[in-house]
Amino acid sequence: MAEIVTVEDPEDPRLHDYTDLTDVELRRRREPAEGLFIAEGEKVIRRAGEAGYAMRSMLLSAKWVEPMRDVIDALTVPVYVVDPELAERVTGYHVHRGALASMRRKPLPAAADLLRGARRVVVMEAVNDHTNIGAIFRSAAALGMDAVLLSPDCADPLYRRSVKVSMGAVFSVPYARLERWPGSLAAVTEAGFDLLALTPDAGARSLDEAAPHRRDRVALMLGAEGDGLSRRALAAADEPVRIPMSHGVDSLNVGAAAAVAFYAVTAGRPRD
Amino acid sequence: MAEIVTVEDPEDPRLHDYTDLTDVELRRRREPAEGLFIAEGEKVIRRAGEAGYAMRSMLLSAKWVEPMRDVIDALTVPVYVVDPELAERVTGYHVHRGALASMRRKPLPAAADLLRGARRVVVMEAVNDHTNIGAIFRSAAALGMDAVLLSPDCADPLYRRSVKVSMGAVFSVPYARLERWPGSLAAVTEAGFDLLALTPDAGARSLDEAAPHRRDRVALMLGAEGDGLSRRALAAADEPVRIPMSHGVDSLNVGAAAAVAFYAVTAGRPRD
Numbered sequence: 279m280a281e282i283v284t285v286e287d288p289e290d291p292r293l294h295d296y297t298d299l300t301d302v303e304l305r306r307r308r309e310p311a312e313g314l315f316i317a318e319g320e321k322v323i324r325r326a327g328e329a330g331y332a333m334r335s336m337l338l339s340a341k342w343v344e345p346m347r348d349v350i351d352a353l354t355v356p357v358y359v360v361d362p363e364l365a366e367r368v369t370g371y372h373v374h375r376g377a378l379a380s381m382r383r384k385p386l387p388a389a390a391d392l393l394r395g396a397r398r399v400v401v402m403e404a405v406n407d408h409t410n411i412g413a414i415f416r417s418a419a420a421l422g423m424d425a426v427l428l429s430p431d432c433a434d435p436l437y438r439r440s441v442k443v444s445m446g447a448v449f450s451v452p453y454a455r456l457e458r459w460p461g462s463l464a465a466v467t468e469a470g471f472d473l474l475a476l477t478p479d480a481g482a483r484s485l486d487e488a489a490p491h492r493r494d495r496v497a498l499m500l501g502a503e504g505d506g507l508s509r510r511a512l513a514a515a516d517e518p519v520r521i522p523m524s525h526g527v528d529s530l531n532v533g534a535a536a537a538v539a540f541y542a543v544t545a546g547r548p549r550d
Numbered sequence: 551m552a553e554i555v556t557v558e559d560p561e562d563p564r565l566h567d568y569t570d571l572t573d574v575e576l577r578r579r580r581e582p583a584e585g586l587f588i589a590e591g592e593k594v595i596r597r598a599g600e601a602g603y604a605m606r607s608m609l610l611s612a613k614w615v616e617p618m619r620d621v622i623d624a625l626t627v628p629v630y631v632v633d634p635e636l637a638e639r640v641t642g643y644h645v646h647r648g649a650l651a652s653m654r655r656k657p658l659p660a661a662a663d664l665l666r667g668a669r670r671v672v673v674m675e676a677v678n679d680h681t682n683i684g685a686i687f688r689s690a691a692a693l694g695m696d697a698v699l700l701s702p703d704c705a706d707p708l709y710r711r712s713v714k715v716s717m718g719a720v721f722s723v724p725y726a727r728l729e730r731w732p733g734s735l736a737a738v739t740e741a742g743f744d745l746l747a748l749t750p751d752a753g754a755r756s757l758d759e760a761a762p763h764r765r766d767r768v769a770l771m772l773g774a775e776g777d778g779l780s781r782r783a784l785a786a787a788d789e790p791v792r793i794p795m796s797h798g799v800d801s802l803n804v805g806a807a808a809a810v811a812f813y814a815v816t817a818g819r820p821r822d
Contacts, residue, residue: 413806416799416802416803416806417806419796419797420793420795420796420797420799420801420802420806421794421795421810422795422796447797447799450797450798450799451797485817486818521692521693522693522816523694524691524692524694525691525692525694525719525722525723526722527688527691527692527717527719527722529692530688530689530692530693531688533803533806534688534689534692534805534808534809535809536806537806537809537810538693538809538813541793542813542817544794544796545757545758546758
């Protein structure tokens with residue numbers, strides 16, 4: 279059973295994992311370097327544990343001790359109980375979900391290992407908005423994509439905001455980071471995948487016509503909101519595909535576009 | 551050509567259309583009662599005009615006069631040029647898009663008239679979040695839905711935030727408000743539509759299997775994020791349908807779910 283420690287000093291060094299959570303630039307550097315990430319709220323904390331992430335510590339307001347009792351009983355790491363005001367002073371914001379956990383990162387799998395067992399893969403280029411990356415993971419998980427590959431400049435899926443927006447889906451869909459861009463994409467096509475590049479370009483074949491759900495192995499590549507895929511990424515793909523558009527609209531938002539494309543490549547396939 | 555008026559007094563009664571824009575409750579009552587809505591930013595203002603909405607007036611910072619010159623030249627209503635600080639005092643926020651227009655509402659069409667010419671209809675129940683309603687309109691327009699029907703308690707698609715999130719798609723897809731709920735749904739099925747209710751219920755047929763894109767006339771009914779459709783709405787539908795889910799995820803966000811469902815009912819159909 280975990281040791282429950284009441285902390286009253288905001289400078290207490292044991293709270294170091296939770297300091298300055300609103301400083302995105304700082305946390306973006308610190309968290310990977312220190313091998314941790316922050317899970318926020320009961321649901322997400324439970325999902326991280328179920329997905330096999332080990333906890334470093336937990337920070338709770340007193341009223342969350344009972345709802346989290348079973349989690350606490352199974353822990354051997356410290357649980358810090360603090361006032362909401364102290365939580366705010368340490369983290370920099372009002373922690374209205376009342377519970378934070380510092381989790382240990384796991385080594386990422388190699389892209390080649392993910393590709394071996396997968397049939398439906400998402401490839402993201404330069405998606406560096408934490409909300410978008412979280413939303414895309416949520417849809418990828420829900421709609422049955424098997425794995426995600428990230429270009430070197432994509433944002434961190436384990437950043438607090440990504441984890442929260444994904445509702446913990448970043449724990450369920452395995453992902454890897456590609457080392458060279460777009461060079462590493464060769465491994466995707468060599469593994470037998472049709473690498474389809476999603477583009478708003480009206481000259482591309484529509485997803486209806488490309489019928490990706492009838493293909494054996496499909497990797498679907500997405501770019502960031504606004505810019506879309508780079509020319510180099512498009513050139514590395516087997517084929518550009520587009521979502522057919524009506525009413526003179528030129529694009530969907532990236533979350534909606536990703537969800538539609540995931541459905542188009544998975545529709546009619548068996549689900550787990 | 552429009553009269554360009556420099557205004558320096560935030561109390562100037564000619565700016566009344568633009569006061570207290572951040573007071574959602576107030577604006578929600580005032581705008582329909584006064585027959586106006588606010589379009590924000592160059593793109594949305596142009597789209598409102600192209601969709602046949604008449605302008606009451608425009609409020610610009612000086613640097614927007616040149617980019618909007620062609621619009622101004624075609625107007626006969628006043629254009630108020632103000633300092634950014636004054637714009638902020640009047641509206642209650644920093645108008646970073648630099649241009650606002652007060653537009654005249656048009657009478658809404660009758661649901662029966664919309665149903666007559668449509669093949670693909672969205673029905674929304676109690677979607678009262680302005681961001682969600684805007685996102686759903688954007689996807690409905692992009693993916694080729696012909697019309698939208700709103701339950702009496704849905705939010706206003708012409709509220710500033712909805713218009714903005716929709717990128718003006720609320721101007722392109724015609725919509726009507728149903729008077730009785732769920733009584734008015736009878737008109738949908740009587741008009742020959744298969745009324746499909748989108749639900750997370752695992753017992754419903756999946757969209758893959760229901761193959762709505764092969765049906766002649768489909769009305770797709772969506773509920774609000776969280777609550778989903780009411781029991782009464784579900785009972786009025788011909789058939790519940792669900793988006794198949796994987797990885798233990800229980801739902802998509804309402805915007806992603808709507809986009810997937812619109813794609814599923816329109817895929818392979820001719821686009822305009």
